Amino acid sequence: MAETDSRPTNFIRQIIDNDLKSGLHTVVQTRFPPEPNGYLHIGHAKSICLNFGIAQDYAGYCNLRFDDTNPEKEDIDYVNAIQQDVSWLGFNWHGKVRYSSDYFSQLHAYAVELISKGLAYVDFSTPEEVRQLRGSLKAPGQNSPYRDTPIEENLACFEKMKNGEYQEGQCLLRAKIDMSSPFMCMRDPALYRVKYAHHHQTGDTWCIYPMYDFTHCISDAIEGITHSLCTLEFQDNRRLYDWVISNITIEATPHQYEFSRLNLEYTVLSKRKLIQLVEESHVAGWDDPRMPTIAGLRRRGFSASSIVEFCKRIGVTKMDNLVEMSMLNACIREELNESAPRAMAVLDPVKVVIENYPTDKVETLFAHNHPNDESMGSRDIPFSREIFIEAEDFREEANKKFKRLVLGKEVRLRNAYVIKAERIEKDVDGNVICIYCSFDEQTLGKDPADGRKVKGVIHWVSAAHGIKAQVNLYDNLFSVANPAAEDNFLATLNPESLIVKQAVVEPSLKSAHIGQSLQFERMGYFSLDKSSSADNLVFNRTVGLRDSWTNTDQN
RNA sequence: AGGGGUAUAGCCAAGUGGUAAGGCAGCGGGUUUUGAUCCCGCCAUUCGGUGGUUCAAGUCCAUCUACCCCUGCCA
Numbered sequence: 001m002a003e004t005d006s007r008p009t010n011f012i013r014q015i016i017d018n019d020l021k022s023g024l025h026t027v028v029q030t031r032f033p034p035e036p037n038g039y040l041h042i043g044h045a046k047s048i049c050l051n052f053g054i055a056q057d058y059a060g061y062c063n064l065r066f067d068d069t070n071p072e073k074e075d076i077d078y079v080n081a082i083q084q085d086v087s088w089l090g091f092n093w094h095g096k097v098r099y100s101s102d103y104f105s106q107l108h109a110y111a112v113e114l115i116s117k118g119l120a121y122v123d124f125s126t127p128e129e130v131r132q133l134r135g136s137l138k139a140p141g142q143n144s145p146y147r148d149t150p151i152e153e154n155l156a157c158f159e160k161m162k163n164g165e166y167q168e169g170q171c172l173l174r175a176k177i178d179m180s181s182p183f184m185c186m187r188d189p190a191l192y193r194v195k196y197a198h199h200h201q202t203g204d205t206w207c208i209y210p211m212y213d214f215t216h217c218i219s220d221a222i223e224g225i226t227h228s229l230c231t232l233e234f235q236d237n238r239r240l241y242d243w244v245i246s247n248i249t250i251e252a253t254p255h256q257y258e259f260s261r262l263n264l265e266y267t268v269l270s271k272r273k274l275i276q277l278v279e280e281s282h283v284a285g286w287d288d289p290r291m292p293t294i295a296g297l298r299r300r301g302f303s304a305s306s307i308v309e310f311c312k313r314i315g316v317t318k319m320d321n322l323v324e325m326s327m328l329n330a331c332i333r334e335e336l337n338e339s340a341p342r343a344m345a346v347l348d349p350v351k352v353v354i355e356n357y358p359t360d361k362v363e364t365l366f367a368h369n370h371p372n373d374e375s376m377g378s379r380d381i382p383f384s385r386e387i388f389i390e391a392e393d394f395r396e397e398a399n400k401k402f403k404r405l406v407l408g409k410e411v412r413l414r415n416a417y418v419i420k421a422e423r424i425e426k427d428v429d430g431n432v433i434c435i436y437c438s439f440d441e442q443t444l445g446k447d448p449a450d451g452r453k454v455k456g457v458i459h460w461v462s463a464a465h466g467i468k469a470q471v472n473l474y475d476n477l478f479s480v481a482n483p484a485a486e487d488n489f490l491a492t493l494n495p496e497s498l499i500v501k502q503a504v505v506e507p508s509l510k511s512a513h514i515g516q517s518l519q520f521e522r523m524g525y526f527s528l529d530k531s532s533s534a535d536n537l538v539f540n541r542t543v544g545l546r547d548s549w550t551n552t553d554q555n
Numbered sequence: 556a557g558g559g560g561u562a563u564a565g566c567c568a569a570g571u572g573g574u575a576a577g578g579c580a581g582c583g584g585g586u587u588u589u590g591a592u593c594c595c596g597c598c599a600u601u602c603g604g605u606g607g608u609u610c611a612a613g614u615c616c617a618u619c620u621a622c623c624c625c626u627g628c629c630a
Contacts, residue, residue: 009569035630070629127628134626138557141626172628182558184626193628212630236559236625260561260623271630313578315568317561320623324566327579337592344589372592403590412588445588457588521589549590 007057010316012050012257016058016227028060029226032086032093033100033216035067036078036200039286039293040085042307042328043262043269049311050259051229052091063223064093068101069215071199079200081286085294089304100215101201103222107210108162110218110248111173111191115154119247120191121146122157124171133179134187140180141187147176161194164207168194175214177243185240189213217241220254228254231261232318262314263322266476266494267292268484282493283477289529289540290477290497300474301517301527301542306332322482329543336517336525336542341369341376344414344459345505345520345539347471349388351434351463354419357385362464365444367415379508383416386463388504390522393458394421394435403456405435411456414521418443418454459521466504469537471526473499509537517542 019025030051034044055062064086068074083097114120123130123146135141149157158173160166173192181187191214196207217240220228228241238256245253262269268277269292277283277291287295297307310331314323344367363383370376393404393411405411410420417439425434442449477497483489505520512518512528519525524544532538 014571033630037630067630073629123628130628131626136557136626139626140557169628174628182625184558187626190628195628209628211628216630230630232560233624234630239559258560265566313567315578317568319561319568321567324579327567330579333591342589371587371589401590414588416588418588443588447588454588456590459589519589519591522591523589524591545589545591547590 008053008312008315010259011318012227012229012259012316013054013057015257016054019226020058025226027226028054028058029063029094029224030054030060030229031063031065031098031220031223031225033065033067033219034082035070035073036075036082037070037073038078038271038275039295040082041269041274041291041293042264042297042310043292045089045294045307046262046311046314046316047229047231048086048089048091049308050316052093054227055094060226061094062091063095063098063225065098065100065219065223066201067212067216067219068099068199068201069209069212070195071197071209072195074200076200081295088298089294089307098219098223099201100210100219101199103215103219104202104206104210106222107215107218108208110250111210111214112155112158113248114175114191115158115173116151117247118151118176120173120175121149121154122161122171123147123174123188127169130172134184135179137184143179144174144188147188158192161192161208162206164196166194168196170194173208175240175243177240183236183239185213185236186243189240213237213240214244217244217254217256218248218250220256221245221250221252224252225254228256230256230258232258233261234258258318259316260318260320263320263482263484264292264328265322265325265481266478266483267325268478268489270484273484273489276490277477280490282490289472290474292477299527299530300540301336301525302328302332303335303517306335309335325476332543333525333546336519338373340517340519340525342367342371342519342521343506343509344381344461345469345471345503345509345523345526346388346390346459346461346466347473347501347503347520347523348391349461349504350391350394350432352387352389352419352437352460353434354385354387354437354439355422356438359385361385362462365416381415381506381508382462382465384462384464387413387460388463388466389413389435389458389460391432394432396424396432404458405456410440410452410454411458412443412454414457414459416444416460417441418448459523461504461506463504465507467507467510467537469503469505469509469539471501471503471539471541472529473501473541475499503539505537505539510534512537519545 032051052062133142172190174188177186179187192208287299289300365381365383396407407421419437419439423436427433478492479494480492483492517527525542526539529538
């Protein structure tokens with residue numbers, strides 16, 4: 001298992017340590033609050049690990065709450081998928097699943113309280129007028145003409161809003177705060193808007209829906225959340241969060257703390273962009289193995305523990321960041337190196353005929369399933385006169401740096417004999433279609449008796465016994481490190497993010513199960529795709545092996 | 556004079572006045588029937604810049620610079 005031993009330390013945990021020490025809190029309560037408008041991605045995993053991780057380490061609680069205040073963008077399919085992903089990552093939420101919509105009645109009552117206190121009003125300005133009067137970053141805004149409507153009239157109007165007597169966009173409930181505040185979100189922010197939309201939880205009960213800023217803080221307070229953790233872009237909103245809590249009658253005083261969101265090289269992590277990739281079919285779906293979604297990573301072959309480990313390694317700060325993909329890859333490699341059984345698969349087969357090997361002979365060779373772990377057992381591998389090797393493992397001529405098969409030279413067949421390339425056959429285009437070799441029958445399980453050194457080792461599969469399999473090789477979805485910074489991120493999609501190979505794999509792989517991870521020796525780690533069937537194996541490459549040779553200019 | 560934030564190695568990130576952790580990447584070397592793994596070693600005289608306080612500053616003060624966020628009836 002890939003796992004660092006120490007507990008994470010970050011500024012949020014330090015705040016909690018202090019709150020516990022000072023007696024401000026005795027129990028820590030957090031929450032993970034996704035909006036069900038898309039699938040969870042690795043950025044959410046960071047937040048999940050932070051919130052649930054804190055609950056675990058401090059013997060507190062973490063709620064799962066769907067922030068479902070905008071029915072137009074949300075869907076029940078997403079709420080189901082999100083629950084699956086959180087569970088798959090290995091976390092258990094406290095009690096039942098919560099929904100902001102559970103609190104619609106209470107939220108409504110708090111809105112009425114604000115109106116009654118003269119702290120909120122119904123504005124009949126058009127969206128355009130509201131925008132005009134808001135002012136700009138440099139200039140203060142101006143009060144709405146509806147700002148001084150008497151309390152009783154506001155109460156009546158809000159009641160009409162709730163009863164469906166106004167059209168969408170005709171009016172909205174606004175907090176009465178300060179139109180000249182340097183915080184734009186404090187310039188009389190919208191609290192409720194009219195929406196005749198069907199809600200996945202509340203159906204058609206409501207035609208007015210509360211805004212995020214009004215809903216989130218109150219939901220936190222209702223649930224007894226002590227530390228409400230969100231990302232940096234909500235820092236300004238914290239003023240509104242605190243304003244609402246301090247102006248309504250509620251006991252709890254949750255506090256919001258912000259950390260930086262995760263940015264990962266060569267991919268995008270914004271819900272909007274991810275939705276676009278799926279809807280415009282640039283990928284095969286939310287669980288396309290190239291997607292940075294939890295579902296995509298899972299199908300790619302990433303384990304939950306490797307994702308949790310990744311989140312542990314990247315830490316939690318307020319610094320903007322762009323994490324290298326190598327960080328994520330290292331987490332899964334480290335784990336799979338220990339846990340994945342080895343096997344041999346030839347992705348680009350070229351035929352090898354061992355001329356001095358008996359025509360009809362079939363030997364059953366033996367191979368360890370793991371080079372450093374005897375407990376993982378062994379398997380049988382058939383060997384015969386005709387085998388397939390990787391096309392790139394043969395060259396007619398090469399310098400001494402090339403430790404594979406070269407015409408006239410020897411190489412070791414993994415788990416088998418040393419062979420020597422004697423001659424080749426080419427097709428009309430000059431492609432090598434068959435390599436004729438001889439083998440040294442004294443070299444099974446031991447070095448040549450005469451002491452000659454054979455440096456290279458290559459993998460192979462018996463031609464008569466190997467089984468066909470589709471192997472999907474994945475590369476970065478985008479060809480630039482930070483696609484989100486591009487004017488048109490779609491223009492930087494990597495056309496070679498998926499390369500499909502018709503491979504030949506050793507027969508033992510017939511018994512692999514869906515989702516199983518394996519190492520194809522010298523090729524990388526692979527996972528059996530969910531589309532696989534007994535007579536149609538499909539493997540996804542999770543990640544390649546670390547390679548200090550093919551990336552140099554040695555070849 | 557809009558406001559809110561952030562600057563420690565290629566990337567991530569500890570550090571909370573006492574003399575720069577760790578991980579990823581990279582670079583040497585050893586072992587190896589995976590160019591993998593594993594093992595050994597190297598990788599910030601300096602913390603965005605400049606001043607200042609102090610016996611002592613990445614940590615405190617001043618000032619400058621760069622970058623991110625904020626003008627949805629999205630979250």
